[in-house]
Amino acid sequence: MTPIPRRTRRTLSPPAAALTAAASGGxxxxxxxxxxxxxxxxxxxxxxxxxxxxxxxxxxxxxPTDVSDTEKILKWSNWTAYLDMNGKETKSPTLTAFMEQxxxxxxxxxxxxxxxxxYAKVAPQLRAGQSIDRDIFTLTDWMxxxxxxxQLCQPLELIQMPNVVGNLLQPLKDASFDPGRAxxxxxxxxxxxxxxxxxxxxxxxxxxxDLWTDDLKGRIVVLSEFRDTxxxxxxxxxxxxESDWGRAEFENAVGFIEQKIDEGYIRKVxxxxxxxxxxxxxxxxxxxxSGDIFVLAYDTQDPxxxxxxxxxxxxxxxxxxxxxxxxxRRRNAQRLMDYYxxxxxxxxxxxxxxxxxxxxxxxxEMEKIDPDLAESPWIFPTAEFIADNNIQQFRVLNSDEDIxxxxxxxxxxxxx
Amino acid sequence: xxxxAHAAVDPGGVDxxxxxxxxxKRSWTAYLxxxxxxxxxxVFFLLPLVQLAAVSLQSRYPGFAGxxxxxxxxxxxxxxxxxxxxxFARSFLYAGLATLLAFALAYPLAYAMAFKAGKWRNLMMICxxxxxxxxxxxxxxxxxQILADEGWVVGxxxxxxxxxxxxIINTPVAVVAGLTYNFLPFMVLPIYxxxxxxxxxxxxxxxxxxxxxxxxxxxxxxxxSMPGVLxxxxxxxxxxxxxxxxxxxxxxxxxxxxxNVINDQFLAIPGGYPVAAALSFTLxxxxxxxxxxxxxxxxxxxxx
Numbered sequence: 190m191t192p193i194p195r196r197t198r199r200t201l202s203p204p205a206a207a208l209t210a211a212a213s214g215g216x217x218x219x220x221x222x223x224x225x226x227x228x229x230x231x232x233x234x235x236x237x238x239x240x241x242x243x244x245x246x247x248x249x250x251x252x253p254t255d256v257s258d259t260e261k262i263l264k265w266s267n268w269t270a271y272l273d274m275n276g277k278e279t280k281s282p283t284l285t286a287f288m289e290q291x292x293x294x295x296x297x298x299x300x301x302x303x304x305x306x307x308y309a310k311v312a313p314q315l316r317a318g319q320s321i322d323r324d325i326f327t328l329t330d331w332m333x334x335x336x337x338x339x340q341l342c343q344p345l346e347l348i349q350m351p352n353v354v355g356n357l358l359q360p361l362k363d364a365s366f367d368p369g370r371a372x373x374x375x376x377x378x379x380x381x382x383x384x385x386x387x388x389x390x391x392x393x394x395x396x397x398x399d400l401w402t403d404d405l406k407g408r409i410v411v412l413s414e415f416r417d418t419x420x421x422x423x424x425x426x427x428x429x430x431e432s433d434w435g436r437a438e439f440e441n442a443v444g445f446i447e448q449k450i451d452e453g454y455i456r457k458v459x460x461x462x463x464x465x466x467x468x469x470x471x472x473x474x475x476x477x478x479s480g481d482i483f484v485l486a487y488d489t490q491d492p493x494x495x496x497x498x499x500x501x502x503x504x505x506x507x508x509x510x511x512x513x514x515x516x517x518r519r520r521n522a523q524r525l526m527d528y529y530x531x532x533x534x535x536x537x538x539x540x541x542x543x544x545x546x547x548x549x550x551x552x553x554e555m556e557k558i559d560p561d562l563a564e565s566p567w568i569f570p571t572a573e574f575i576a577d578n579n580i581q582q583f584r585v586l587n588s589d590e591d592i593x594x595x596x597x598x599x600x601x602x603x604x605x
Numbered sequence: 606x607x608x609x610a611h612a613a614v615d616p617g618g619v620d621x622x623x624x625x626x627x628x629x630k631r632s633w634t635a636y637l638x639x640x641x642x643x644x645x646x647x648v649f650f651l652l653p654l655v656q657l658a659a660v661s662l663q664s665r666y667p668g669f670a671g672x673x674x675x676x677x678x679x680x681x682x683x684x685x686x687x688x689x690x691x692x693f694a695r696s697f698l699y700a701g702l703a704t705l706l707a708f709a710l711a712y713p714l715a716y717a718m719a720f721k722a723g724k725w726r727n728l729m730m731i732c733x734x735x736x737x738x739x740x741x742x743x744x745x746x747x748x749x750q751i752l753a754d755e756g757w758v759v760g761x762x763x764x765x766x767x768x769x770x771x772x773i774i775n776t777p778v779a780v781v782a783g784l785t786y787n788f789l790p791f792m793v794l795p796i797y798x799x800x801x802x803x804x805x806x807x808x809x810x811x812x813x814x815x816x817x818x819x820x821x822x823x824x825x826x827x828x829x830s831m832p833g834v835l836x837x838x839x840x841x842x843x844x845x846x847x848x849x850x851x852x853x854x855x856x857x858x859x860x861x862x863x864x865n866v867i868n869d870q871f872l873a874i875p876g877g878y879p880v881a882a883a884l885s886f887t888l889x890x891x892x893x894x895x896x897x898x899x900x901x902x903x904x905x906x907x908x909x
Contacts, residue, residue, distance in 0.1 A: 239660075242669035306872040312671055335670065335875075407772060408754075413873075450858050456775055457858050470755030471774065588670045588875075595874045600688070603873065604859040605866040 240316040243340045250514075252343055257520030261293045265525070266307070266326040268508070269299045269461050270484040271377065273541035278488075283537050287528050293521050298323075303414055303460035304332040305595070315341040315514055324516040325525065331416060333373045333509045334366035334585060342511040344371050349523050352530035356549045361507065365585070373509035374526045377480070377538075378545035380496075380567065380580060381417035382503040384467070384477030384485075388493040396500045397425040400474060401449060407456050410463040410475035411446070415598045416583040417504060418458070418476050422446055424502040424579065431581045439594055447601045458602055467494075479567050483543035496567070502579030507547070539568050661882035670875035681883035689866050689884060693891065696862040699777070700845035703784035704792075707841050708834070710785070711792035715833075716826075718793075719800035733793050742850060745783055749774055749854045775857045783851035791840035799833025800826070835903055843892055863888055 272281045281297065288295055301307045308328065311321045316339075328336060336342050347354055353374055367373045385394050394400065400409055411418045420430050422442040428434050449455045456472055457463070464481055466472040468489065479496050486494035512522045529535060532550030539546040540558045546568055555563035566574045574580075586594065599605045661681055666672035718729050736744060752758055752774040762768035773779050803826065811821030827834075849864030856862075861869075867884045870877035 238675050239663060239673040241674075242666055242672040303873075305875070309671075309872040309875075339669075339671070407775075455858065465749075469750060469753040471753050588668050591670050592665065592874070592876050599869050599874055603869055604857075604861045605689075605692070605869045 253517045255520050256517045263293050263295045263518055263521040263525060264323045265297050266300050266323050268301045270481050271542055273538045283534050291524055304329050308332055320515045321513055323513055324518045324522045325510050327376050327508050327510050329506050329508050337367055337372050341514045342372050343514055343519050350527040352527045356530045358547050358549055361547050373511045375547040376508045376510050378507040380479040380503050380505055382496055382498040384482040384496045385474035386493050387495050389473040401454050405474060406453050408473045409455050410457045410459055410466045410472040411455055412476050413458050413460045420504045420583045421476055430583050443597055443601050480542045480544035498578045505580045505582055543567055657882050660878055661886050663879045665876040681879045684880055685883040685887045692863040692866050696846045699781050700842050702781045703845050704838050704842045706785040707789050707792040711796055715793050715796035715800055718797050733790050745850055745854045748783055774855055779855040780851050783855045784845045788841040788845055792837035795836035796830055796833040799830040803829040846892055
């Protein structure tokens with residue numbers, strides 16, 4: 190299926206040609222020196238061949254020796270505003286409890302700005318078999334698909350994680366990209382929709398079209414991941430994003446967003462750092478992720494921050510914890526994953542992050558923390574809520590579409 | 606003066622050619638001393654450069670996003686030059702403006718430090734260097750907060766009706782201002798070093814020969830500081846042309862610089878490595894050519 194890289198060259202490469210010329214005699218010392226330099230350059234060029242894509246099945250995986258028993262350390266990459274925090278936001282109560290219970294020292298990094306930039310940084314190292322100094326990274330479904338396909342994460346021992354097996358919500362157990370969840374465990378799920386400050390906007394925003402008004406010109410930020418922003422625009426253009434749409438539909442959405450940037454409505458297209466623009470007041474509305482807006486309302490003590498699903502629909506996605514292929518502390522990682530599937534712990538996290546909780550039983554625990562939150566459709570959505578609001582999942586793209594659409598998005602929307 | 610100096614160092618042929626073995630030994634010592642530097646350059650400059658060249662000619666592996674195969678795909682360079690010509694132009698324009706602005710700000714500052722500061726000289730020097738104690742990104746980020754729409758700068762200017770757009774951040778003006786700010790010390794320090802070394806008696810001589818202040822400056826002081834000016838403009842222009850942080854944090858959504866394209870090709874596009882590498886190489890080559898022409902035109906015998 191994969192075309193074989195062009196390798197068979199009838200003509201000789203310049204260094205080789207020069208060498209054969211030298212062998213046939215009649216070459217000045219100067220030319221010979223040049224040949225040497227060219228030959229060594231050629232040698233150097235051929236030395237750095239890029240790693241080939243994975244060929245064999247999972248059996249070809251070589252896992253590093255696990256040292257969790259002796260190294261009580263765990264390093265976790267996650268997104269901002271994605272774990273419960275104490276009042277001063279210096280520590281996470283649940284994480285501190287985990288460290289006390291297990292003696293594992295967890296270093297928690299909010300270093301994922303968006304999926305692409307994170308994965309592009311770590312993938313080359315993982316492919317080369319090098320450590321990335323992380324034992325868990327937390328990436329969205331479509332990126333998890335790619336990580337699993339590229340064989341850059343380790344298979345998980347579900348038998349070591351009774352909470353996960355018992356409490357992972359049934360629909361998530363059958364995730365299309367990881368049947369049986371052998372490689373990835375859901376961290377949280379969430380929605381993309383409209384986030385805005387009702388006081389500063391001065392009215393309710395119900396659809397995407399409500400964003401494109403003169404009083405909001407230049408005060409709107411949208412997410413840099415096209416699976417959120419383009420998806421919402423496509424939905425507003427009447428496209429069923431779960432069905433088999435194609436290039437034309439995507440182009441329409443990109444053209445629309447580009448126009449809104451050119452006309453000055455959209456100020457910036459950003460990753461998770463869009464929160465800074467909302468905090469600083471540069472922007473008052475935008476296409477955002479659900480939980481972030483609730484955290485923002487809490488952080489700024491401003492209840493007028495509102496999240497809503499536009500009338501035309503929104504998206505639902507999940508972020509998944511995975512163990513990088515070169516991590517030597519998979520067992521520690523599994524203990525942490527299992528810990529967060531304890532319903533009481535999960536409820537504590539959900540009460541702070543306000544994202545969709547993937548843990549069965551957490552709703553009952555939430556009753557004890559905050560009965561209002563236990564009823565919140567943003568944390569415990571019912572099937573009717575999903576259907577009524579036309580909340581969909583962006584269809585999985587194949588590799589070529591992925592590249593093509595990323596390119597189009599980058600040059601037309603990201604301004605590159 | 607130079608003849609005198611020579612005479613002092615070289616005792617004028619008293620000691621004729623030294624014995625041959627010793628000369629050989631001495632030249633070996635020189636090479637040995639060079640070795641660490643050469644090794645360092647080889648490992649940390651030449652090797653990565655070769656790797657970059659190799660990557661810039663690779664092709665995308667069809668069907669596997671983010672994988673490549675070895676190739677001689679010069680189309681990467683064609684794409685770098687045709688698709689991203691406006692980004693190159695913008696980079697050079699903004700970097701050029703920032704260099705001019707930094708020069709306009711830095712020269713009087715360096716001049717004051719060298720000739721007028723007196724006991725304040727050290728304090729002024731510390732003030733110029735102080736920003737280096739904080740990270741470049743943090744300082745730029747601080748500007749994004751200072752210049753925010755609801756910050757006091759924008760508020761104050763709006764109150765005075767001096768800001769018709771009501772926005773500083775996310776405009777090209779903010780980008781050029783950020784570049785100027787960030788690279789100003791690189792302009793001040795070399796100019797200061799040249800001016801400080803200038804012999805004040807030579808400048809006084811200008812006055813003695815009936816030149817007015819401006820003529821003395823134009824024909825004596827400025828030429829003496831040219832090595833510093835040259836070094837300063839290079840140290841400002843070269844990094845500014847490749848910078849992407851200022852555009853990312855302070856700039857508008859559309860109309861990015863070439864550094865942002867490289868960053869995006871590298872990080873946001875599955876399979877963007879070859880084009881990113883080709884762009885880096887093209888940028889390097891373009892800057893080299895520009896610097897070469899510039900130094901040929903304005904260069905002096907020495908830098909700084």
